[in-house]
Amino acid sequence: MRKESKLNRWGLRWLNSWPFLLLTTLALMSTLSVAAAVSLFRIPNLPNCRAIFWPTASAAMRLQCAQSYAEQGSVENLLGAIKLVDALADDHPLRGEINNRIEAWANQILNLASSSFQQGDLDGAIATARQIPAQTTAAQQIEERIQQWQTIWSEAEGIFEQARKKLEAHDFQSAFSLSVQLLDVNNDYWSQTKYNQLTQLIAQARADSSKLAKAKSLAQQGGIDGYREAIELLRSIESDSVLYKEARKLLRQTARAMLDAAESYLQRQQLTDARSLLRAIPRNVGLNEEVADFQVFVDAYQRAWAGDALGLDGAINRLQSIGRDRPLYARAQALTQQWQDELRAVNQLETARAQAEAGGIANLRTAIATAEQVSRRNPRWDEVSGEIERWRTQAETLEDRPILAKADRLADPGQPDDLRAAIQEARKISSGRALFDEARSRIQGWTRRIQQIEDRPILERARQLAAIGNLSDAIATADQIGDGRALSDEAQDLSQTWRDQQLGQARLREALSVAEGGSTEALISAIGLAQQVPSGSPNSSSATTQIGRWSWELLSRAEAVSNRDLEEAIDIAERIPAQAEAFNAARLRLRDWRAQLEPAPLDEELNSSEAGE
Structure with missing residues (x-):
């Protein structure tokens, strides 16, 4: 208790001492200074x-x-x-x-x-x-930091652009490999935002690439439905796609192909298909005016196909709606000129037809002259030339029919002089005229009749000479009828028959003469000569008989020789001709003789040797 009281008294003295007051004052001033600074900042x-x-x-x-x-x-x-x-x-x-x-x-x-x-x-x-x-101090880092940023940015941009180019080239694997490199870029924007954007571009490009391929295939196949489907696919490729430019290019190409296809349909006069294609062509590919002009062409062609003056006039008026500032103006002008030429040709042809309908040679010639005023370069020239040819045929027929009738009358008596007079008259119809072929046919017929009348006695005389065996004179007489005349084929056939007969007689006589020698070689030579007798010759049968007889004789001689010389027997038998009666028998004998000449097998020789021992 005493100790606690002592402590209390010490504390009161400390509070009243100057050190305490000094410390308190300093603490208060420090607090005020800190408060002021805090308040200040x-x-x-x-x-x-x-x-x-x-x-x-x-x-x-x-x-x-x-x-x-x-x-x-x-x-x-x-x-x-x-x-x-x-x-x-x-x-x-x-x-x-x-x-x-x-x-x-x-x-x-x-x-x-x-x-x-x-x-x-x-x-x-x-x-x-x-x-x-x-x-x-921060300012000292600025340029280094900026250079670092620019380097990172440039490298990232390069990766991104390179990946885009790979996508444009449809190289998706390379683009993906490049996209992964963005993850290592020391920049959140490129490693996250742009990386995600690039992966989306890759996925989109893959899908769009498939669309492009299918659209190309459909466009190449052609057809209205194929073109329409191709356009829908190309339109579905968004503007943010890396393949958008390619899609737009293909869209323009497809539209142009559709316009060309529409023109093909138009040339084949398939108006419905042409109009359907024109309506399906997209309107945002720079062909709007050309398509609109082509619609006018379709209408104009439809009128022109009527083929008459009214249709052509309507077609021309329709084309005149295409002004100078239009893309197909020059083509419209050229087609207008063509149809104007056709219109003049149609009018001229109608005039010529009216002239020709009056009939008569003079009117037909006038119609021809009128029609020939149409230029050969005119699109209607084929039609005009067809009419000209028809009228020329009619006029020439009217002109030449009396000539042919007179020639027929001259030829009626049938004598050579009459026929020659008829030929002379018919030759007045020159080549290229309507009745020329008919006149030529008559001339050929009358000429043959003249030749037959002139040559028949010669051929009969030759037959008479041949009948009495004078073949040489018969041949000489028949040969007087020259090539190309009416009876020349008949005369040549007879001459050849008689020559074969002469040859057959000569060869048979020669064969018989040679065979009289009696030797094997003589018989073989005789057979060879007899074979030269022509099959159509009267001596052919006799020659065949002699060949058969001599062949059997040869086989008989071969049989006789075979007992002492098989090789000689074989040589004789081989000379017998295939057409001879003895040929089959000779072939059998030849087989036997050749077998006898073949060496015995080795085991047979051994057996024979052992038996001898």
């Missing part, structure tokens, strides 16, 4: 900072407003804060604290620039970084 929500007249403002006010601006966190406010306090003199008592604050705010600005870079705003990041005051 605290960010107040002071709307009057914008209304302060800064040339007369105190340093404390500048520091307060600068801190307020800086804590709002934007680049603009941070720069404003720096500008506000940096205006104080370099020897100001607070310059050390101010410089520390400026360094901190400069680092904040640099961090904001880096954040902009990571978010994909390279230009904004560079612009922000270059606003950092030059006297700050």
